[in-house]
Amino acid sequence: MSKTKTSKTVHLTIDGQNVEAPKGAMILDVTPGLGVEIPSLCAHPGLEPFGACRLCVVEIQKPGWDDWYKQLVTSCLFQVEEGLKVWTNSDEVRQNRKVVLDLLMARVPASDVIRDLGNQYGVTKTSYAEVDTEDTCIMCDxxxxxxxxxxxxxxxxxxxxxxxxxxxxxxxxxxxxxxxxxxxxxxxxxxxxxxxxxxxxxxxxxxxxxxxxxxxxxxxxxxxxxxxxxxxxxxxxxxxxxxxxxxxxxxxxxxxxxxxxxxxxxxxxxxx
Amino acid sequence: MSKRLYVTPYRCIDCKVCEQACSLAKTPVPGIPAKPRVQTFKVDDQTNFVLLCLQCDEASCQKVCPTDALVRNPETGAIEVNDRCIGCGFCVQACPFGCMDYDDIHNEYIKCDVCKGDPACAKYCPTGALVWDEKAWTDQEAKERTEKKSTDPFSIALEMAKK
Incomplete structure (x- = not known):
């Protein structure tokens, strides 16, 4: 009985917290209730994950990897694994989100949502040429x-x-x-x-x-x-x-x- | 046997205490009460009516939901709306009893989830029209509760005092 139970759940670490998650779930799906905040625009629990906005990037490290080696993945599309380590707010992650927000602000300069998110990450003005449009669609599908x-x-x-x-x-x-x-x-x-x-x-x-x-x-x-x-x-x-x-x-x-x-x-x- | 919400219509005096209790128990934002999941109606002088989710075995709301947002909680036996809801409102149209509802203040689709096993309506019902009971009723009890009786508050109070 206990054998079947262990095969259906996996254990991973998110920002130092030990988490038990059902096999096949995405990292983003198991974070609610943990007190970690992953920004996302295109994700919805009821819809197929799509990975369009790239804001939910996190750093991961699989067991067996060298200590210095980490990888950036979109948490809405990455399945949980046994022994996985996840960092949701490291410097590397924040830097990546800044770049994404910088690009989004150039694409949809009229959007309040993007501007507020940018302010949270210290991006107040885009470093790229702004697209001249009132449309706020970010193609998240x-x-x-x-x-x-x-x-x-x-x-x-x-x-x-x-x-x-x-x-x-x-x-x-x-x-x-x-x-x-x-x-x-x-x-x-x-x-x-x-x-x-x-x-x-x-x-x-x-x-x-x-x-x-x-x-x-x-x-x-x-x-x-x-x-x-x-x-x-x-x-x-x-x-x-x-x-x-x-x-x-x-x-x-x-x-x-x-x-x-x-x-x-x-x-x-x-x-x- | 797990607990159930039992409704005894003839005991209901349409006092709306259950609606208030539900509304306050389900408030997501303090100060802005939610729409109640339970409602009472006056049919005529003799009859009142409690509208409460029946937690159907083959629920229409569950069947039409495109994203499987309505899932039965095995602990309470109640169907609950989870965060997979995309707000299409099919369940409101599909429920034949009118027990699915849309809360336009908090912008969410609502239904009775028996407060995760501790229903506020039954706790505050003054006449015992709503009871959160563990044991199944005997035939005699069931017969008593389905018989037509007066909903006059005085006679109900008298009846309760006798016990």
Missing amino acids: ICVRACHAIGRDAIASMSRGPDKYVDVPDKDACIGCLVCANLCPTNAIPFTANDNGKRRIWGKEFDLVTDERSGEVLGTTEYIEHVRKRAEDKGLLCPEDMKHESARVKRYGYAQKLSHVADVEEPIEEVK
Whole structure:
């Protein structure tokens, strides 16, 4: 029993702390709760790791390596190993993050998030030529990965090299759920959540479904249709119009629907 | 057998103490209470109604979640939202009972996680409508709790005083 347990977990050292972690986890995933802070922009626990922002670099040393030899890796993409040593805030790491922030500040000079992070690391002004743009997209692909996760694949990175940009090639695929805009680390996706029953994002306008009784916004027409289809695919026979009364009561403040509960005279049949 | 949250609707007097207790117990930022995970409603003069997550065996919220952000805690048996949530809101649409919710003040998706095994609502419920109980009820007890009874606060107080 104990043998199987040890094979599923590994032991490593992060900034001098002994940590037990599940096999296959990334270094960044095991740091919460340890009191170490690794900055990251493109990482999200629910999405595939991507390694775009390079801010989460850490220094590692594997067992058997010479004492002087260390390597820089992105912690969001590096799996934990038995006997691994990790330094998250050494001089080498901080120097690397400074270079990354210097480059990011040149790329997106208008971003407050990058400027605040730069101030934390002592980079107040970029040493490179600033790109003349108001756009704050850092090409981290978090919107692309999120859109893939919810099953739409509407967003894609277009073009190559320095001209690369993120856009929605097929406007019909976008359902106006705002997941991409809410996850974006630099708030680079402009949107209007609710403007007189209309929602605008990615240059497309959506009609919002509002409940007549409570006035609560339920989402766009396309969004509700997508969730209904997804629920059907998963074998959940509970579309919007078949929901239990309790959902209606809460959503619509519609208590009369439940009045039949009071009419139940017989106790529920006992299970034997 | 592990502990469970038992609801006795006829004992509920719609006093909203459970909502307040939940709201304060789940506050992530001091001073800004969270949206409660439990809610009570008045149906008519005789009937009140406690809306609480049922922790379904095959939960709709869990099935539609694209990032496996809803995971059952083996210790309490409750399904919890973890940090994998990307905020798509599918679970809110999918739950047939309306027990998944979106807290727009703190910008997070919420559900009852029985306070990791120490539910505040049951602790503060004055009438015993919400009970965090260990043992399974006998048939007699279950029958008593499903029978229609008055929700008049006075008669409930009288009943409790008799015990």
